[in-house]
Amino acid sequence: MGNNKIPIIHRIFRCVFFLLCLVQSVFAQKPETHLNGFGNIDFSYMPGDSSSAFYAIGEHDFFVTSKINDKISFLGEFILRYNPNSATKFLPSIERTLVKFNYVGNHSIIAGKIHTPLNYWNDVYHHGRLFFPTIDRPIAFSYLIPLHTLGLQFQGQNLGKLNWGYDVVVGNGISSSDVGKAGTNMSLTAAFHFKPSPYTRIGASLYTDFLPNNSAGTHSGHNTNPPHYTGTLYKGAVDFHMASMSIAHFGNSFELLSESSFNLTRTDTLGNAKNYASFLYAGYILKEKHVPYLSADYLYIDKKDLYTYELELLKLCMGYKYEFNHLINIKTQLEYMQQLHGHSEHTKHNNIGFRVQVAYGF
Numbered sequence: 001m002g003n004n005k006i007p008i009i010h011r012i013f014r015c016v017f018f019l020l021c022l023v024q025s026v027f028a029q030k031p032e033t034h035l036n037g038f039g040n041i042d043f044s045y046m047p048g049d050s051s052s053a054f055y056a057i058g059e060h061d062f063f064v065t066s067k068i069n070d071k072i073s074f075l076g077e078f079i080l081r082y083n084p085n086s087a088t089k090f091l092p093s094i095e096r097t098l099v100k101f102n103y104v105g106n107h108s109i110i111a112g113k114i115h116t117p118l119n120y121w122n123d124v125y126h127h128g129r130l131f132f133p134t135i136d137r138p139i140a141f142s143y144l145i146p147l148h149t150l151g152l153q154f155q156g157q158n159l160g161k162l163n164w165g166y167d168v169v170v171g172n173g174i175s176s177s178d179v180g181k182a183g184t185n186m187s188l189t190a191a192f193h194f195k196p197s198p199y200t201r202i203g204a205s206l207y208t209d210f211l212p213n214n215s216a217g218t219h220s221g222h223n224t225n226p227p228h229y230t231g232t233l234y235k236g237a238v239d240f241h242m243a244s245m246s247i248a249h250f251g252n253s254f255e256l257l258s259e260s261s262f263n264l265t266r267t268d269t270l271g272n273a274k275n276y277a278s279f280l281y282a283g284y285i286l287k288e289k290h291v292p293y294l295s296a297d298y299l300y301i302d303k304k305d306l307y308t309y310e311l312e313l314l315k316l317c318m319g320y321k322y323e324f325n326h327l328i329n330i331k332t333q334l335e336y337m338q339q340l341h342g343h344s345e346h347t348k349h350n351n352i353g354f355r356v357q358v359a360y361g362f
Contacts, residue, residue, distance in 0.1 A: 031068050034066070039359070039360060041058065041357070044353060045354045061077060064078070073100045074098070077097070078095065096148075097113050110155055111153075113150045119246045119261065121137065130328070130360060133321075139277070139298075143311070146173065146187070146209065146240075149187060162196060165195075167189065173210070175211045191205035199249055200247075207243075214233070214237070229309040229310075231309075234267065243262045253285050255284075260276075263275040273303075280297075289323045291320070294317065294319075299312065319331055319333035326361075330358050334353075335354070336350075
């Protein structure tokens with residue numbers, strides 16, 4: 001009997017030894033960690049506003065990336081941003097924190113808080129204004145787009161001759177916070193894109209969620225009451241579905257970004273509401289450092305919508321960007337904002353303004 005036990009003990013020992021060697025190989029490599037920071041300072045002149053001219057400190061973004069080993073990496077994005085409830089008017093927040101495991105080829109599993117991969121802007125840009133083609137995000141990001149998801153992401157990148165990519169995300173949705181969620185339903189995102197050239201990316205996505213009590217948490221475009229609505233908020237359930245598509249080209253001489261989203265919300269009270277958002281940017285690069293540009297931004301929220309509430313906005317911009325180098329640029333922007341339609345309790349308005357932004361990295 002004793003002789004029969006020896007091979008079993010040896011096999012167990014070899015298995016334990018193999019696992020120890022595997023763990024050591026994973027963690028023996030010294031992580032490559034990089035810390036970058038991004039910020040901006042703005043000046044605005046709005047003739048029709050009560051405080052017509054003012055300066056403002058923008059978000060300051062601390063961006064951490066770490067290559068733990070050949071297969072595992074970490075990304076963290078931590079923001080200091082405006083918050084009216086703070087004595088200094090600024091509070092920190094965790095915008096992204098994720099661990100990525102590249103299990104084979106260009107296929108990865110990502111766990112953590114991510115930017116929901118709905119469109120080019122939310123998938124590619126972080127909070128550093130240094131890389132934005134315009135001073136601000138599109139209007140829909142403040143009202144409609146579910147910015148973040150906390151959960152599990154399956155991702156593939158640069159597959160085949162057309163450099164296909166896919167993202168499938170299951171996680172806490174619009175009603176959730178970073179430490180929990182409302183209800184039992186998970187949000188689902190499915191997106192794909194391809195790159196016919198190194199400078200061009202075309203993609204589309206679908207997003208679906210269920211809000212059991214119409215509450216917007218930290219993952220939505222707005223995490224407080226809608227600023228344009230003063231009536232009683234709807235507290236029933238909302239089905240939320242969104243389809244988006246993007247066409248982006250950022251070449252050596254010409255830049256183009258076109259993004260559109262169609263949103264369908266359904267309530268037992270008013271039925272289906274059909275919402276729409278579209279953003280178009282075009283820029284021309286002169287002598288590498290000079291980029292004059294135009295942008296048009298449109299948002300339409302149906303009067304039947306009980307999540308964002310009835311609203312129609314149009315924003316037109318004519319701007320100019322000068323890049324001193326890859327770590328600092330200045331943008332000037334002439335803006336026209338018109339509220340075409342809105343809730344009856346909210347006054348319609350038109351506004352013309354001039355803005356300057358210095359954006360930097362460190």
